[in-house]
Amino acid sequence: MISFFIRLWENILIAVRALAQNKMRTILTTLGIIIGVLTVVSVASIIEGLNKGFASQIASIGSNTIYVQKYPWVAGRDWFKYRNRPNITMKDAKYIQERMKNAEAIAPATSTRRSIKYRNNSLTAIGVSGVTMETEKIEGYNIDEGRYFAPLEIAKNKNSVVIGYEIKDKLFKNRYPIGEKIRIGTISYTVIGVMEKRGSILGHNLDSGVYVPVGSIFRNFGFHRSIQIMVRVKDPSMIEPAMDELRFLMRVSRKLKPHEEDNFSINQQEVLTDMYKKLTGGLYTAAIGIGMLSLLVGGIGIMNIMLVSVAERRREIGVRKALGAKRVTITFQFIIESVIICTIGGIIAILISYLFSVLIDKVTPFPSSVPLWSVLMGLGFSTFVGLFFGIYPARQAAKLNPIECLHYE
Amino acid sequence: MDALINLKDIVKTYQVGTVEVHALRGVDLQIQRNEYISIMGPSGSGKSTLMNIIGCLDSPTSGRYELESTPVHEMDDNQLAEIRNRKIGFVFQTFNLLPRASALHNVELPLIYSGVSASKRKVIAEEALDKVGLSDRKNHRPNELSGGQRQRVAIARALVNNPSLILADEPTGNLDSKTGEEIMRVFGKLNEAGNTIIVVTHEKYIADQASRIVRILDGNIADDLQLEEN
Numbered sequence: 001m002i003s004f005f006i007r008l009w010e011n012i013l014i015a016v017r018a019l020a021q022n023k024m025r026t027i028l029t030t031l032g033i034i035i036g037v038l039t040v041v042s043v044a045s046i047i048e049g050l051n052k053g054f055a056s057q058i059a060s061i062g063s064n065t066i067y068v069q070k071y072p073w074v075a076g077r078d079w080f081k082y083r084n085r086p087n088i089t090m091k092d093a094k095y096i097q098e099r100m101k102n103a104e105a106i107a108p109a110t111s112t113r114r115s116i117k118y119r120n121n122s123l124t125a126i127g128v129s130g131v132t133m134e135t136e137k138i139e140g141y142n143i144d145e146g147r148y149f150a151p152l153e154i155a156k157n158k159n160s161v162v163i164g165y166e167i168k169d170k171l172f173k174n175r176y177p178i179g180e181k182i183r184i185g186t187i188s189y190t191v192i193g194v195m196e197k198r199g200s201i202l203g204h205n206l207d208s209g210v211y212v213p214v215g216s217i218f219r220n221f222g223f224h225r226s227i228q229i230m231v232r233v234k235d236p237s238m239i240e241p242a243m244d245e246l247r248f249l250m251r252v253s254r255k256l257k258p259h260e261e262d263n264f265s266i267n268q269q270e271v272l273t274d275m276y277k278k279l280t281g282g283l284y285t286a287a288i289g290i291g292m293l294s295l296l297v298g299g300i301g302i303m304n305i306m307l308v309s310v311a312e313r314r315r316e317i318g319v320r321k322a323l324g325a326k327r328v329t330i331t332f333q334f335i336i337e338s339v340i341i342c343t344i345g346g347i348i349a350i351l352i353s354y355l356f357s358v359l360i361d362k363v364t365p366f367p368s369s370v371p372l373w374s375v376l377m378g379l380g381f382s383t384f385v386g387l388f389f390g391i392y393p394a395r396q397a398a399k400l401n402p403i404e405c406l407h408y409e
Numbered sequence: 410m411d412a413l414i415n416l417k418d419i420v421k422t423y424q425v426g427t428v429e430v431h432a433l434r435g436v437d438l439q440i441q442r443n444e445y446i447s448i449m450g451p452s453g454s455g456k457s458t459l460m461n462i463i464g465c466l467d468s469p470t471s472g473r474y475e476l477e478s479t480p481v482h483e484m485d486d487n488q489l490a491e492i493r494n495r496k497i498g499f500v501f502q503t504f505n506l507l508p509r510a511s512a513l514h515n516v517e518l519p520l521i522y523s524g525v526s527a528s529k530r531k532v533i534a535e536e537a538l539d540k541v542g543l544s545d546r547k548n549h550r551p552n553e554l555s556g557g558q559r560q561r562v563a564i565a566r567a568l569v570n571n572p573s574l575i576l577a578d579e580p581t582g583n584l585d586s587k588t589g590e591e592i593m594r595v596f597g598k599l600n601e602a603g604n605t606i607i608v609v610t611h612e613k614y615i616a617d618q619a620s621r622i623v624r625i626l627d628g629n630i631a632d633d634l635q636l637e638e639n
């Protein structure tokens with residue numbers, strides 16, 4: 001056993017010696033391996049980053065919330081069909097609110113974009129969301145200054161407004177906003193509260209909008225608009241029955257006959273995570289495909305170079321055999337050489353993808369990290385390629401006739 | 410005592426396309442320990458073929474070959490490699506050193522293949538280089554050495570494993586006559602120290618240094634001459 005390791009070590013030294021004599025060729029030879037391992041490891045680290053960032057953001061949509069909407073989140077080829085659907089209306093919302101049993105909270109929601117103005121300061125295209133008392137529960141709003149709406153304000157569609165954290169800074173600068181009047185479009189609203197900082201979801205800033213009673217949006221900005229109905233359930237196990245109940249209630253509300261299709265969509269976070277998994281799964285498959293292909297090409301490159309190397313070093317092989325190297329010894333020597341080339345390629349690739357990952361982490365909004373398993377896989381694959389594609393040339397070397405080799409010029 | 414080498418009716422025939430080339434046509438030869446033999450003969454007579462067979466680099470087409478009473482003609486590839494490693498030292502006309510390795514590493518090669526540990530190896534290889542007067546050149550590469558020095562490195566390599574037999578096929582063929590003589594003096598000393606040596610040569614004055622001259626003609630031994638001690 002010990003003598004095996006000594007022999008292994010001797011052969012590694014011999015191989016390193018030989019490779020050091022041909023540095024440029026060694027590096028060029030490893031290119032295919034580098035590209036292959038780089039592809040797999042880089043994509044793995046990108047997806048790992050996406051998983052951490054993107055997926056957790058999707059999760060923050062709230063796994064306990066169901067959305068009744070005109071369009072499905074994941075539309076197939078027949079999106080045009082959905083355009084002819086009737087809008088979701090307050091009537092639908094009311095119908096559900098009065099009858100639904102499996103819900104913890106139900107809120108209609110709608111939004112519009114308007115410019116808003118305070119004295120000489122104005123901001124354009126600001127999202128104006130219509131909310132109710134229950135929206136606060138469903139979305140988990142927290143108030144930083146002032147207060148949230150009172151039930152009566154919602155019921156009477158008062159022109160009161162709660163502003164987003166950034167709006168306060170942009171519109172009021174250092175002035176205390178509560179009690180001030182702002183214009184949303186042409187309508188005057190009184191500021192009653194400021195939201196706490198909420199951050200962003202999927203690049204969408206949650207702090208740059210304002211919130212008003214949902215009814216005031218209809219009254220002030222027109223009745224002809226679609227809404228969505230948000231339904232929150234107690235825990236994830238309630239999602240299924242709640243979705244069934246919602247569907248049933250919506251169909252009754254819409255007076256659909258049994259043979260008629262749904263003319264609304266019931267959306268839930270899970271469809272997004274499903275889609276996300278499919279997407280990243282596809283990316284993985286593609287990356288592994290490309291990676292395997294380049295490893296194959298790289299492996300054939302290695303084989304080719306090793307065959308050239310064997311042909312060039314016939315004299316050396318002849319000398320070694322004349323001095324007592326057995327077939328296995330020569331085979332071993334050349335396999336070790338090709339394994340070392342490939343492992344070097346694998347290590348270079350891992351270093352490069354590590355740099356990539358740091359760069360992506362710094363430059364793009366996505367977090368990125370190199371997962372350990374991809375490093376091990378990269379090293380494993382490159383070593384395996386070296387082994388596999390090294391066998392044939394090494395055996396060719398071992399088979400050579402020493403006398404012919406010694407005469408070779 | 411048994412002969413070191415016992416060749417019985419050794420035939421070597423090469424098949425070149427449809428033509429048979431008879432390189433050796435039934436050679437009988439006995440060599441005792443500590444002999445110093447020159448093999449002479451015209452080009453193409455079969456000298457190198459005979460040396461390759463004695464050196465276990467090649468197997469005879471037919472005939473018996475016993476080295477230290479062990480039948481070599483029955484051995485497979487691996488066993489022959491082992492014999493070459495432990496019992497035979499080669500010196501070639503073209504030196505055949507590994508060009509990018511130091512003199513020391515070149516001399517260490519046979520020891521690597523017989524599994525001697527790195528530290529022991531270094532000591533033994535340095536001793537061998539010392540014997541051929543090159544201890545001050547051990548870290549030089551072949552291209553940093555003269556032809557004569559290269560051949561001495563090759564000789565050190567040939568004797569480093571303490572072989573039963575040193576084979577040299579035209580060892581002075583690539584050297585000028587002065588350097589050639591120097592090399593022959595090294596062989597002379599080795600023979601005095603107890604080594605068995607076979608040298609193939611075309612030069613009469615080199616052959617005359619041996620104690621026995623075997624002349625080959627067309628694949629047969631034409632003449633086997635024991636020289637007077639001079």
Ligand SMILES: Nc1ncnc2c1ncn2[C@@H]1O[C@H](COP(=O)(O)OP(=O)(O)OP(=O)(O)O)[C@@H](O)[C@H]1O
Nearest residue numbers: 423425430431432451452453454455456457458459
């Ligand atoms: N591998 C081979 N295939 C075919 N014929 C060969 C082979 N090796 C040697 N021969 C032939 O065998 C004969 C003996 O060759 P060998 O090399 O033993 O001669 P030699 O006495 O060493 O000659 P030289 O003095 O020129 O070195 C020659 O006719 C040669 O052509």
Ligand SMILES: [Mg+2]
Nearest residue numbers: 456457458578
């Ligand atoms: Mg010859």
